[in-house]
Amino acid sequence: MNLTPKENVNVRTNVKIKVAHNKLLRKTSQYFIGLLMILTGWEFYHFVQFIRSDDYTTALATHPAVAESFLPQAAFLALRLYLETGYIDEIHPAGLFIFIATLTTAWLFRRALCSWICPIGTLSEHLGLLGKKIFKKNITVPKWLDTLLLGVKYLFITFVLFMLVIMSLEETIAFMEAPYYAMADIEMFDFFTEISWLGFSIILVLTILSMLIKSFWCRYLCPYGAFLGILGFFSPMRLTKNTTTCIDCGICNKNCPNGVEIAKSSNRIMSPECTGCTSCVSVCPQKGTLEFKLFGVLSVKPLFYGLAFLLVFFGIIFAAKMTGHWDTIITIDQYKFYDRMFGEK
Numbered sequence: 622m623n624l625t626p627k628e629n630v631n632v633r634t635n636v637k638i639k640v641a642h643n644k645l646l647r648k649t650s651q652y653f654i655g656l657l658m659i660l661t662g663w664e665f666y667h668f669v670q671f672i673r674s675d676d677y678t679t680a681l682a683t684h685p686a687v688a689e690s691f692l693p694q695a696a697f698l699a700l701r702l703y704l705e706t707g708y709i710d711e712i713h714p715a716g717l718f719i720f721i722a723t724l725t726t727a728w729l730f731r732r733a734l735c736s737w738i739c740p741i742g743t744l745s746e747h748l749g750l751l752g753k754k755i756f757k758k759n760i761t762v763p764k765w766l767d768t769l770l771l772g773v774k775y776l777f778i779t780f781v782l783f784m785l786v787i788m789s790l791e792e793t794i795a796f797m798e799a800p801y802y803a804m805a806d807i808e809m810f811d812f813f814t815e816i817s818w819l820g821f822s823i824i825l826v827l828t829i830l831s832m833l834i835k836s837f838w839c840r841y842l843c844p845y846g847a848f849l850g851i852l853g854f855f856s857p858m859r860l861t862k863n864t865t866t867c868i869d870c871g872i873c874n875k876n877c878p879n880g881v882e883i884a885k886s887s888n889r890i891m892s893p894e895c896t897g898c899t900s901c902v903s904v905c906p907q908k909g910t911l912e913f914k915l916f917g918v919l920s921v922k923p924l925f926y927g928l929a930f931l932l933v934f935f936g937i938i939f940a941a942k943m944t945g946h947w948d949t950i951i952t953i954d955q956y957k958f959y960d961r962m963f964g965e966k
Contacts, residue, residue, distance in 0.1 A: 640903045643923045647736065647898060650931060651743040661685045669810055672956045684956075686947050688806050689716030693845055694803050696720030697785055698793050711950045712803050713895055718941035722934045724852060730930040731853035731860075733897035735839060735846050736878065737930060742846075745749075745831050746840045752832030754859075770841040776850075778844040797873045800959045802917035803951050809958065817963050836879050840894060844879045850893030857916045858897075858926075860890040866910045873901035873911060882912070884944070897930070 664685045671682035689696070692713060699710035700715040710717050721732055735742040753759050762770070788796070798803055816824075831837040839846050864887065871882040881892045883901050898914075903923045905911040913921045921929070941947050 640900075643899055643903045643927060646924060646927045646934065648728050650737050650927070651778055654738050655740050655743055656664060658686065661687045662928075663807075665821035666812060667809055672807075672953060672960055684949060684951075686949070687719075688810075689713045690719045691809060692716045692805050693804065694781070694785065696799075697782075698709045698788070698797060700724075701785070701796065702790075707826075710797065712797065712942065713805070713949065715948070718937060718946060722847065722937035725937060726930055726934045728856055729925065729933060730858055731856050731895050731897040732846060732849045732893075733927075733930045734849060734934070735843075735897035736796040736896035737927060739846075740935065741837075741843070742839055745836050748831040748879070749835035750839075755832070760833050762834060774842050774844050774847040775851075777842075778796055778835060778847040781844060782848070793922040800962060803955070804959050804963060807956075808963070837894075840880055847894075849860070850895075853895065854893045858921065859914050859917050859966060860895060860902075861912055861917065862888055862890065862910075863907075863910045864888060866907050868907055870906065872906065873905050876900045876904045889917075897926070899926050 639738055647887060654950065664683060665688050668682040668684050693716075695713055696716040697720065699713060700720055702708055703717065726734055736746070749759055812820075825844070828840075834840075860883075862883070867884075869884060871884045872882075877883060878894050878898060879894050881890065881894050881901075883890055886892075899913065902911045902913060909920075912924070913926050915921055
């Protein structure tokens with residue numbers, strides 16, 4: 622399709638405006654969550670320091686419920702227990718409802734959590750951009766190796782889910798009643814604050830690889846992302862392409878942070894690697910060529926897509942807080958007792 626110079630200018634202007642609005646919303650969401658995670662980590666550090674002190678007289682440090690978002694396996698078991706018995710976990714309730722929000726939005730909006738909220742996804746994305754600035758470009762993984770590496774996270778999540786599913790209801794309840802379950806977030810905190818040289822070396826290698834290869838962790842290794850990708854594969858929100866108006870410019874591929882092959886795809890992009898960032902739709906110079914469509918019929922604009930995702934995700938969180946299913950019932954005395962128990966082992 623040939624456009625006049627004036628039409629080209631108008632198209633570029635409209636694209637720039639559309640990209641700017643959508644990018645601003647996504648970056649605001651990413652940076653807000655990043656700041657929240659930093660504040661949560663700081664608050665959690667003081668909480669752990671408090672329960673490990675002998676001070677009972679000062680104001681109690683607060684257990685930040687958001688920290689439970691890093692306990693997906695515990696949340697999976699809590700969700701399973703809820704579905705089988707109707708019981709809502711009171712030990713890590715925030716983790717359960719964050720998990721429910723994650724699964725709900727993964728089905729409705731594909732892996733949007735990875736590109737709009739996940740702090741690891743944000744870090745991985747920015748490491749890739751940093752690597753491109755330093756080394757002038759990111760490494761393109763050969764197709765055969767890319768396909769082979771893609772299977773790693775799916776194999777891992779299959780194994781994890783299998784181990785969790787084969788647990789009987791009695792075993793699940795027993796595990797959730799054990800002191801270790803109550804202290805899972807503190808045990809995780811200790812793992813990272815007392816990390817071994819091996820663990821530090823692994824993180825360093827992953828950091829370098831994420832600078833060299835765009836979204837290395839998210840694309841090849843993240844089991845959580847793999848799980849969300851499987852759910853997103855069955856999403857009613859479909860990324861569609863009008864092949865008759867596509868001009869094969871390849872801009873969509875260049876702007877996809879997760880390496881999805883969009884330019885050469887047919888009418889529907891089915892990849893579970895799509896993180897719903899909407900970048901490809903925003904940058905497409907051909908109006909109506911790339912679109913997110915609900916049930917393949919109702920077109921959803923990128924800005925509305927992001928807003929709807931954030932509204933559903935945080936709406937579930939808000940509902941949990943309003944119904945009293947957010948803060949743990951574990952008392953400071955219990956935390957202190959359990960911590961001493963583990964410290965003596």
